[in-house]
Amino acid sequence: MRDAKTAEITEHYSEVARAASAAETASCECCESDPTHAGEAFSLYAKEVLDELPEGALAASRGCGDPVAKADLRLGERVLDLGSGGGIDALIAARLVGSEGRVYGLDMTPDMVALARENAVQAGIDNVEFIEGSIDDIPLPDSSVDVVLSNCVINLCENKAAVFAEAKRVLAPGGRLVVSDIVAFSPIPEGAEESLAHITGCRRGITSVDSYRTMMASCGFVHCDIEPKTVYTTDVLKEKAERKGRVAALEAALRFEVDSVCGSAIIRGRIPE
Numbered sequence: 136m137r138d139a140k141t142a143e144i145t146e147h148y149s150e151v152a153r154a155a156s157a158a159e160t161a162s163c164e165c166c167e168s169d170p171t172h173a174g175e176a177f178s179l180y181a182k183e184v185l186d187e188l189p190e191g192a193l194a195a196s197r198g199c200g201d202p203v204a205k206a207d208l209r210l211g212e213r214v215l216d217l218g219s220g221g222g223i224d225a226l227i228a229a230r231l232v233g234s235e236g237r238v239y240g241l242d243m244t245p246d247m248v249a250l251a252r253e254n255a256v257q258a259g260i261d262n263v264e265f266i267e268g269s270i271d272d273i274p275l276p277d278s279s280v281d282v283v284l285s286n287c288v289i290n291l292c293e294n295k296a297a298v299f300a301e302a303k304r305v306l307a308p309g310g311r312l313v314v315s316d317i318v319a320f321s322p323i324p325e326g327a328e329e330s331l332a333h334i335t336g337c338r339r340g341i342t343s344v345d346s347y348r349t350m351m352a353s354c355g356f357v358h359c360d361i362e363p364k365t366v367y368t369t370d371v372l373k374e375k376a377e378r379k380g381r382v383a384a385l386e387a388a389l390r391f392e393v394d395s396v397c398g399s400a401i402i403r404g405r406i407p408e
C-alpha cells in the first residue's frame with residue numbers, strides 16, 4: 136500500500152513524463168519558471184552524449200549529476216538504473232555497454248516507464264529494458280547486475296536502507312554502486328530542514344553523508360566514497376529558489392546558517408568479490 140507522499144511523488148512525475156512526451160513545456164511544480172529542462176540536462180552531461188538522445192529523454196531529465204560518467208562502464212556489463220525516469224542515464228549506459236551488455240531501468244511511475252520505452256525506440260537502442268516497480272523492492276534476481284546507478288531518486292524514498300539492501304542483493308560479487316544525489320555535508324540547522332528540502336526538491340528531507348555511509352556499510356558495501364559535486368552556497372540556493380519560484384522558502388532558510396550545508400554528490404560503493 137503506497138503512502139500519500141509516494142502517491143504525490145508519482146503524480147508529480149506523471150505530469151513531468153506526459154509533458155516531456157508531448158514535447159511541451161513541463162508545467163510541474165519543480166520548474167514553474169524553468170521551461171527548458173532540456174537546457175538543464177546540458178548543464179549536467181557532455182553535449183556530444185546528449186546529441187544522440189531523443190528530445191523526450193532530455194526534456195524529462197531531472198537528475199542532479201552524471202552518474203554514468205563516474206561509473207567507468209565496460210562493454211558487456213549489466214547495469215540497473217534506479218528511478219530511471221525518462222531513461223536518460225539508462226540510454227547513455229546502454230550505448231557504453233554495447234550489444235553484449237544489458238541495461239535495466241526501474242521506475243515506479245507508469246508514465247515515466249512508457250516515456251523511457253518510447254525514447255529507447257526513438258534512439259534505436261534495444262539492449263535496454265524499462266521495468267515498473269519500486270527501488271526498495273527490486274524485481275530482479277540476486278547477483279544479476281554488475282553496476283547499480285541512480286540519479287536524484289534515493290532522496291525521494293522513505294526507506295533508504297531497504298534501497299541499499301536491495302542494491303546489494305542484486306549486485307554480483309565485486310559489483311559497484313554509483314549514485315548521484317542531494318546530501319547534507321554538515322548538520323542542517325534545526326528549523327531550516329523543511330525550507331531547504333523544498334528549495335532542493337527533496338520531498339523526504341535531505342539525508343546526511345554520515346547516514347548514507349552508515350546505511351551502505353551496514354548493507355555490506357565497502358570503499359564507500361562521497362564526492363561533492365555542487366555545494367549549495369547561499370548564491371546557489373538563491374538561484375534555485377528564484378528559478379523554481381520558491382522565494383518564500385529561501386527567505387525562511389536564510390534565517391539560519393545554511394551556506395554550503397548541502398549539495399549534490401556522487402556516492403560510490405562496492406561489494407566484495
Ligand SMILES: C[S@@+](CC[C@H](N)C(=O)[O-])C[C@H]1O[C@@H](n2cnc3c(N)ncnc32)[C@H](O)[C@@H]1O
Pocket residue numbers: 144145148195196197198199217218219220221222223224241242243244247268269270271285286287288291292
Ligand atoms: C528526480 S526524477 C529523476 C529521474 C532520472 N533518474 C533522471 O535523472 O532524469 C525521480 C524519478 O524517480 C522515480 N521514483 C521516485 N521514487 C521511486 C521509487 N521508490 N521507486 C521507483 N522509482 C521512484 C520517479 O518516478 C521519477 O521518475
